[in-house]
Amino acid sequence: MSINTKMTSEKVASKAAKILADKNASKTAKSLAASALSQKDSLKQTGAELEELASKVLRSEKYNDDTKELAASVLAQSNKSR
Structure with missing residues (x-):
């Protein structure tokens, strides 16, 4: 399996944190924000469900x-093999 070494940037991580703290943000935005934050300084890759x-x-x-x-x-940051 090919590893994707890209990580979430500071700018996107900051935006993601603000979205997670926003009580009016949509469930979709919060799901994407959580995924982006989990990939900050990490080699975690996006799963197929979140890719979709x-x-x-x-x-x-x-x-x-x-x-x-x-x-x-x-x-x-998705899996290069998919």
Whole structure:
């Protein structure tokens, strides 16, 4: 299995932390934020289920730029074999 060594940047991690603290943030945004934070300073890779969610977010018009940025970060850290 090929390992993806990309990690969440400081900028995205900061944004993710703010989203997790926001009581009005959507469940989708919080899921992506949690995944992005778990991949900060770690070689953890995005699972298939979250890859699918992130892909849907990027294709949808209903999500804001912050949520799409988290989705892009999560996808960039996905398993290279998938």
